[in-house]
Amino acid sequence: MMQESGTETKSNGSAIQNGSSGGNHLLECGSLREGRSNGEAPAVDVGAADLAHVQQQQALQVARQLLLQQQQQQQVSGLKSPKRNDKQPALQVPVSVAMMTPQVITPQQMQQILQQQVLSPQQLQVLLQQQQALMLQQQQLQEFYKKQQEQLQLQLLQQQHAGKQPKEQQQVATQQLAFQQQLLQMQQLQQQHLLSLQRQGLLTIQPGQPALPLQPLAQGMIPAELQQLWKEVTSAHTAEETTGNNHSSLDLTTTCVSSSAPSKTSLIMNPHASTNGQLSVHTPKRESLSHEEHSHSHPLYGHGVCKWPGCEAVCEDFQSFLKHLNSEHALDDRSTAQCRVQMQVVQQLELQLAKDKERLQAMMTHLHVKSTEPKAAPQPLNLVSSVTLSKSASEASPQSLPHTPTTPTAPITPVTQGPSVITTTSMHTVGPIRRRYSDKYNVPISSADIAQNQEFYKNAEVRPPFTYASLIRQAILESPEKQLTLNEIYNWFTRMFAYFRRNAATWKGAIRTNLSLHKCFIRVEDEFGSFWTVDDEEFKRGRHIQRGRPRKYCPDENFDELVA
């Protein structure tokens, strides 16, 4: 029990640590670092949200300036054709993709949303107002961007026909890219703000609200042609990257923008971040939308059926599926509710998975000593190093080589070992357990083996995965005099294992049988009675049970041997 609980504590600790780290990640990304437990942090939260608000306004201003500059440049440049006009769409499409990339909630965010705490109505109101302001900004930016895109498109068309100097065009492109970066930064800030809102319970408390922040973003879903364009563009940019222009793709994986250092934008230009024409934004929504490449792996489409939870509408091809998806599963209250339900399902599954992972980790940790220690046959197995078993433990060696001649170093895997240790209830019902691993794998048990699970076996009625012979040997070797009477052996069993507090007649008889059958157990008589010792060399020798050839009981001989 101690082992198990200890492991659980450790696992829980790591889990908590992981969770907190994830939370810290979000906290670092977002502007809100709230201490929600006291339930009275609206001022702090609002202040942090305001900070994000200011940052977004700054970004918006920068974007506007860039846009103005670009417009001026366009006016100056007039109709000039570029040498490499094929590059122009490249600078539009990626940002278009990024601009319209829907917000996708990661599983971590799901958990946080689901585990959120309730805010006060005042908090909600403030946050909602902020959110609405942000959405207005977002729409404003989108309008700017659309206009800019239209102008650029027009310009490009004109340039393609008239021919232009590439220098100015590159400047335009650079300006546009910078502008797009600002847009992305804006979007990321908004996303962080959304996450903050979600974490504060806004989305759950106000079921209608998620549609508010998500709506404009989801409306800008990536058209297929944009994907195709982006694909072509990135492939064209790959060649250009060697010239030092690394503005070809936007690495959105690091969308965390520090509130304290907004200049350290996360818009890291990473020319290698994209593969196969895909932005390195690992959002399920994006992947689902890039159906040109993944039309057969859409998570919501399979076997001609829409896999939206509860839908199962038949879609003959992927295009019809997309139509169906956009029409029947648009972003509305119903879809949002279904998504929330699915989030809960995922959360439950993740929790279950986390528990099972913890369990597996505990099993692995528990078995780590024996499974990872070198067990080369010629090497003494010094995994015990027990204080009370200096001799026997340090000299532990294969004890039944004929049984496992080819696997002297076979590790004890959880597969073979786990059930007998973990399944407390099943252990009691499956009946006698044969092949205790201590014998099977030629590893005598030790005080360390038992000590690791001492509390567990003391309290849980779990049959220890050791043979009677191993346990008897252990009991004897643990004693100060390396000798025990039969009754003391009984007491050791009952003291160390809850399992042996029942059915005494059975296991006591087994002990007596084993003491008699095993050559390694030597009965010694003195003036006070008789006691049992263990010949550990004999124990480690291999077959220590003589069945086919019953040994002749000869206490005098044994005594002489012991004395000698």
Add this chain to the structure above:
DNA sequence: GGTTCCGTAAACACGC
């Protein structure tokens, strides 16, 4: 399918 290991039950003996 045979062998081996192991647990279990039982019979038996011996001494107190």
Add this chain to the structure above:
DNA sequence: AGCGTGTTTACGGAAC
């Protein structure tokens, strides 16, 4: 006679 201890045998399940 009853009990504890010790020995031996038989049987069956599981693993090899």
